[in-house]
Amino acid sequence: MRALIVDDERHVREAIRLLVDWQAHGIEEVMEAQDVASAMERIGRDHPQIVFTDMIMPEKLGTDLLAWIREHEPAAKVIVISGHDDFDFVRKTVLYGGMDYILKPIDPEQLNQAVAKAVESRKQEDEGTKQEQRKAIEINQLRPVYWDKILTNLVEDPSYYSSIAETLRTEFGLSEDDRLCRVAVLATDTIHPTIRSKFAGSEDLLYFSLLNICNEIVRRHRHGVAFRHEHGAIVVLLWKQTGNAPALLDTVNGGIRQAFGSPLEFCLGGERPLPGGIKQSYHEANIVLRQRNMRASRPRVRCFDPDENPRLSAIHLSEFEDRMRTALRSGQEQPIRDIVRLWMNQVERMSYINTEQLELWNHEYSVIRARWLKELFGDLPAVPSRSAESAFANAPVDQEGCLVLSALAEGLEQDLLQLSRQWAEHQRQDEHVIFEIVKYIDSRYAEEITLQDLADRFFLSREYISRKFKQQFRENLSDYIERVRMEKAKLLLMNPQYRIAQVAELVGYKDEKYFSKVFKKQEGLSPNEYRKREK
Known part of the structure; x- marks a missing residue:
């Protein structure tokens, strides 16, 4: 003070x-x-x-x-x-x-x-004063979240309008004379990485900035309101001058261009009655969003056209699954590059690629990759981590929002190469750990060794050890332990100073009769008969 x-x-x-x-x-x-x-x-x-x-x-x-x-x-x-x-x-x-x-x-x-x-x-x-400031800050922080929820409910269920009509009039200037509405969705999937990088990877901060620009223009003359749908999309709901909506959205894009250096895409639904048509216009905006041809330059504001219904000649990634798996298992870079190039040759022939096709590839690759992980790495407790959600999760675009096929192929190729390297490393570690288990058994054959003991010691599952041991040595783990014990027992039987009971105990059998039974099964002779024969 x-x-x-x-x-x-x-x-x-x-x-x-x-x-x-x-x-x-x-x-x-x-x-x-x-x-x-x-x-x-x-x-x-x-x-x-x-x-x-x-x-x-x-x-x-x-x-x-x-x-x-x-x-x-x-x-x-x-x-x-x-x-x-x-x-x-x-x-x-x-x-x-x-x-x-x-x-x-x-x-x-x-x-x-x-x-x-x-x-x-x-x-x-x-x-x-501080408490009042904190309360005001909390209210201001919660206010957008509150309206995001309210407006999401309105878009999904227009019957909700009657319960909030008065609040909409007070807060946003919606009047009883407003009879039409129109909904636009901002295409955030084609935001260039250079714009995203300005926000240090914070999507919330990016969306907050975009909403501020949208509302500064849309709410200036009480034409409508922009909000964030609970599914993540930025939505613009208009109720004044809906026929002039494309021009208004162009003005918004001018603000976005000034702030970020590049305009974005708005997908606009048709004019519909307010409030009953809100959901339909929102649905139409999403149709426009999903039907955009990602291979071609597009208008920055694209309106719904009921006559537009493109038919896709889809290329399924699953058709290349077997050849990709073979290339991956080869451990060589060239086969992987060859199969990606083969797939890309077909993709490049497609003049029309929309969001639905990208989502199909993303889903297919996620399923295929999960299957490969299971096949290649089994039920290991630690499965190799992924560098990205999917090679198709974030489609690479240029400054115009067009899909960059070479970058898409590069993403797939790099992911396959990473998997191949992890597989090769896993194979080396796999062999190493199995031989470590063998060394452990060979040095402790006289002890009570269970599969669970080995799993705990080497931090692997019992199933994994059992399967990998059988693959490597062509015999079960229990048979191997028994064989090692019998080999040690034969050496001990050569020494007449050891009684049969002592030999049994030295190789891990507390019951002499059971030891004799196992020995005879393995060698075709009882321990006594074997000793007499080897004198």
Whole structure:
């Protein structure tokens, strides 16, 4: 906190400095002024929270300063220190909001009590102001979210209109004379990466900026409102001059171009009755959005045409699945590049590619990739991570919003190459861990070794260990352990000092009879017969 001492007598200013325990009251800076004019200048510049003032000073009185503070710095707390016990001075101190009136000579205890009261009052007011500011910020933050929800409900269910009509009139200027509506959807899938990069990857911040530009123009003359649909799309609902909607959206695009350096695409539904036709116009706008030919330059505002119904000659990625899998398993880059090139040759023949085709490829590739991960990596607890949601999830576009096929192919190729490298590395690690398991068994064959013990030790599933062991060694894990034990038992049987029971125990069998049974099954001879034969 800051404090200002206003008095034309220097010794009084110094006395106040000495008598107040500034540190105890949390006042860090104490300033001085010798008259009302310099006090006004200091208060206007430094905004002290606490002001001490005399009443009788040259040129202007302390009451003039009190009146000025009341008008220009009303939050400041004023303590009057005067040598005049004048009722009019006291009355004006109260009138202008002074905290206390202290007579000279100054009583130190009374002065510090007055300061404590003034500081506490200022703190409470500051905290109240902060709370009000926080509340206002919270309300302002929640307000767009609230209207996004309300307007989403209206677009999805126009019958909702009757319950919010009055609110729409008050908030957005919708009048009873507005009979038509029109809905536009902003195409955010063709926003160029250079624009997205300006927002450090924050989609919420990007959409917030776009909504501000849209509403600045659309709401200026109360033509409508822009909001964010709960599914993520930016939607513009118009109810005035709907026939002139394309021109209005061109104006919005001018604002977007000025802010971001490039205009975006608006897909516009037809004119429909308000409110019943809101949902239909929104549906039409989405049809326009999904039917855009991503291979060709398009108008920045595209209107719904009921006669337009393009027929697609779809190319299915699944037709290339087997050849892609073979190329991936090869571990070589060239086969992968060849199969991507083969697919791209067919894609380049397509003169019309819309959002539905891209969504089809995205879905197909996601399913195919998930199947490959299962085939290649099995049920490993840690499956290799993906660098992106899908090679088709974010279609690459140029500044005009046209699909860049070479970048699409590059994305697919890089994803396949990454998978191939991960597969090769997995194979190397696979062999390594299986041989580590073998070394572990060979050094502990006499212990009770279960599949679960191995799974816990090597952080793998029992099923994975069992399957991979069988693939590598062409025998079950339990058969391998049994075979190792029998080989060790044969060596021990060559030493006549060991009894059969001791040999059994040394290779992990506590039951001599069971050991003899297993041994005979493996070797065709009992342990005794084998010992006699090998003498």
